[in-house]
Amino acid sequence: MSETKLINKIGPDMLSEPIRKGFGRGLLKAGENNPQIVAACADLTDSTQMSLFKEKFPERFFEIGVAEQNLVTVGSGLAAMGKIPFVSSYAAFSPGRNWEQIRTTICLNDRPVKIVGSHAGVSVGPDGATHQMLEDIALMRVLPNMVVVIPCDSLQAEKATLAMAADKRPNYLRLAREATPVITSPETPFEIGKSYVYREGKDVTIFACGTLVYESLVAAEILHSEGINAEVVNVATIKPLDEETILKSASKTRLVVTAEEGQINGGLGGAISELLSEHLPTKIHRIGMQDRFGESGEASELIKHFHMDGMSIAQSTKELIKE
C-alpha cells in the first residue's frame, strides 16, 4: 500500500463524523485554554456547533441574530479590544453576504477575527443551490492578510480550530455539514500553511481539500487497482499555499488533478493553476463545480451527480493520463 503513515487505512469500516463537529470540540478546548476566546453566531448556534462553547461559557458567547454583516463587524470590534473572536454562520451567508465588511474592518484593519463558514459545498444537500456555498474559497483567498483553512475531517477541524485560536491573523475556516470519513488520526500533523502528502505515487498528483480528500484517496485506490500510482495531497491551507510541497509533488508526477467541493474558478483549482503556470507549467484537470450552481438532492447523490466522488475522480484522472 502506498498510503503514508500520516493517515488511517481507507476502507468501508471507517468512522464518519461531520467536519463541523470537530470545530465545536476545538472551540470548546480553545475556550478552556484561553479566556480571551469569545464566540458569536448569527442564529445558527447548534448547526455550526458553537453550542458546546455557548453552554460552557455563556457570558463569552454573543447571539447576533440573523445579521451577518453585523456578525463580522462586531467581531472586528471584539478583536480591537484584545479578544480572539470566532464568528460563525453558514458559509453561504458568511462570507457570502458580508464580504466587504470582512475586507475593510477585518483584513485591511488587520484584526484577528476567525470567520467560520459552515455547511459549505454541494453536500449541504436538499436545501438546494441557495445554501450550497461554492464561491467562498475564491472570495476569501483573494483578500490580503486572510488565511484560508479547509480541514478534511472532524479531527483535523479540531486541530485547525486550536491552531487558528493561536494565530494572530484573520482566518477563514471552511466546514461541511454531512458526515465525512475520519481519515486522520490524533497523530496526523496539522499546521496552518502546510499541505500534506497522504498517499505517495509517481504517475499523477491529486491535490484535494475538505471532503474531497477522502474521495481522492478512494480514487487513488481505484487507480492503483488499474496500475496507476496517484499521489494524493491534502491542501488543508489554501492560503498561504504550501508552494514547496505542491511544486515538489508536481515536479515528480508532472500531471495534476485538483479536487474541491467548490467552483473550479478561483478556488483550490485556481490557486494550484496559478502556482504551476508561473513556476512549473503542468497539464492540469480541475474537479469541482464547473461554473454552475448546485441543486437539491442527497449529499452523496450530488457528489456523484457533479462528478466529485471517488469513482468520478478516478475516471477523470484516467482521461487526463490518456490525453
Next chain:
Amino acid sequence: MSLYIEDLKLKANAIREDIIRMLEHAGSGHSAGPLDLADIFTALYFNIMKHDPKNPEWEERDILLLSNGHCVPVRYATMAHAGYFDIKELMTLRKLGTRLQGHPERLRLPGLENTSGPLGCGLSQACGMALAMRLDKIKNRYIYVVMGDGETDEGNVWEAAMLASKYKLGNIIAILDRNNIQIDGPTEEVMPLENIVDKWQSFGWNVLEADGNNIEDVINALKFAKTIENSPVMIIAHTIPGMGVDFMENDFHWHGMPPNHEQAKIALKELRTLQGRIKSEAE
C-alpha cells in the same frame, strides 16, 4: 466657562481653515461634512474625551470611531491641533506615501481607532468593543461613534442598533451628523430618514438632539449622554453642511468636492474674519 467656549470656537475655526487648505492642496476629497463636524470634533478632542496625543495607545483612553470615513479631514486636522502630529503633515493628505490616507487606515496613523470608508460599520465595531469591555469589567471608558445621516441608509447600521439595545451597551455614545445632504442630493429626496428621532427611540436608544454647530450645546449633550448608563445614546446633531463657508453651506454639491485655489482663498478669508466679524490680518 464662556471664555473657554470662546477658545474652543476659535480652535474649531482654525481647524476649518486647515480643512480648506488640506482639501485644496489634495485636489480631491469631501468638504461639506468635515466643515460641519469641526465643532463636534473640537468638543470631543478638547473637552470631552479622555486621550493622550503623546500616547495614542493609552489603555484608559476613550475611543472615537469615525464611521463615515470620508469625513476624515476633520479628524486629521483636529488630531494635529491636539498634538498627535505636526500640523505641516496635514498637507500630505491623499498624497503617495502619506499617513493621511483619503479614507482613514488605522494601521497607518497612531490614534485612528478604525479603518473606514465603506459606510455603516462603525456602530457594529463599537458594539464589539463595548461587549469586550463588559467582559473585562472595564468601566469609565466611552466609545464615541461619529456617523453620517446618509450613512444610515445602510442596513448594517440598524443591525448594530438592535444589538447595542439588546445588550444595553451604555458606554456607546453615537453622534449622527444630521446635515441633511448626501452625494446624490438632500437625504429626504435620496432616501427619507424622518422621523429619525422616533426611529432610534423605537430601536431602544436614548435619543438627544443638539445644535451640532454650537460647541456649548454639543458639550452639554455629550456630558448628559455620559450620565445615561443603561442604554446606548444617540445624539442627533443638527449641522449645516459646509459650515463656516458661505458658498458651501447647505449645497449638497460640496459633499464630495474640494475647493479650487480661488474658492479656497475666499473660504479662508471668510474663516479668518469670522464671517466678517473681525478684520482679517491678511487684508
